[in-house]
Amino acid sequence: MGDPEVRDKLIKEYGPKIKYMAYRLSHRLQPDIDIDDLISAGIIGLMDAMDKYDPSKETLFKTYAEFRIRGAMLDEIRAMDWIPRSVKEKAGLLYRTVAQLEKKLGKSPTEDEIASELKMTMAEYQEFIAQAKTSAMISIEDLGIHLDNDRDILECIGEPEKRDPLTLLLSKDTRDILKSAIEHLPEKEQRVVSLYYYNELTMKEIGRILSVTESRVSQLHTQAMFRLKGKLKERNG
Incomplete structure (x- = not known):
């Protein structure tokens, strides 16, 4: 998915979903986590999914993308090291x-x-x-x-x-x-x-x-x- 137009379209399409996932994670884990940081991480996760998605694996892109988005958000949370x-x-x-x-x-x-x-x-x-x-x-x-x-x-x-x-x-x-x-x-x-x-x-x-x-x-x-x-x-x- 190297076409810039396709990538921009997907980022816009998945924007609301990324925000929802970020708010949900923040609510479940720690209310004072910076939502914008999670959203940014989610966008990076989506871009990573675009680069690494393999249609031959018979997994829908939506499924794979959500997997990578949430994984990127969790990596960001761990990097914050907010748990005392x-x-x-x-x-x-x-x-x-x-x-x-x-x-x-x-x-x-x-x-x-x-x-x-x-x-x-x-x-x-x-x-x-x-x-x-x-x-x-x-x-x-x-x-x-x-x-x-x-x-x-x-x-x-x-x-x-x-x-x-x-x-x-x-x-x-x-x-x-x-x-x-x-x-x-x-x-x-x-x-x-x-x-x-x-x-x-x-x-x-x-x-x-x-x-x-x-x-x-x-x-x-x-x-x-x-x-x-x-x-x-x-x-x-």
Whole structure:
């Protein structure tokens, strides 16, 4: 796609989509991220897609372009390094603890078991989860295996015909690992992930369905992300 007119047309065509993706990422991750920086990164991602798109791969350009756009935005966010070191350390400790308990117990550990392993009271553990939340939110975007977007995670659970085309960019082994990891989440956490990403409900709406507070839904979501990250890190070495 080297024709300047074609490239200009695509940039104009994808402009609204890039802005939407930038606002969505900013809202999910960190409200004070500079939207213009994400939009600029998205445009670079689109141009990269134009240069590297291979029609012989039987992937629609739209699918490939969105993959590259979001990837460029995530690279920009990581380059900002806005997650404090203390939060990264908390996240790392939680990932390792969950993975170790999974091995030791042969099942997904309960909140009480995780808190006990960390030598924390439940109140201290919940505060710990709240502080590590920002790291979990960016983790959902790739889970350490370069997933394109948050919805792909849930698409791996459903029937093949319901999957988003971007899921097909993943290897079968990766999809199988991810599917297994999600299916082994505790029931309530799996339901939160499903309602949040597949049904696209807000945490407040999910709270009404589960008869819990919005804050509790946020805790369950964060725990699910750490469990998935820990399990995938373990499986991927």
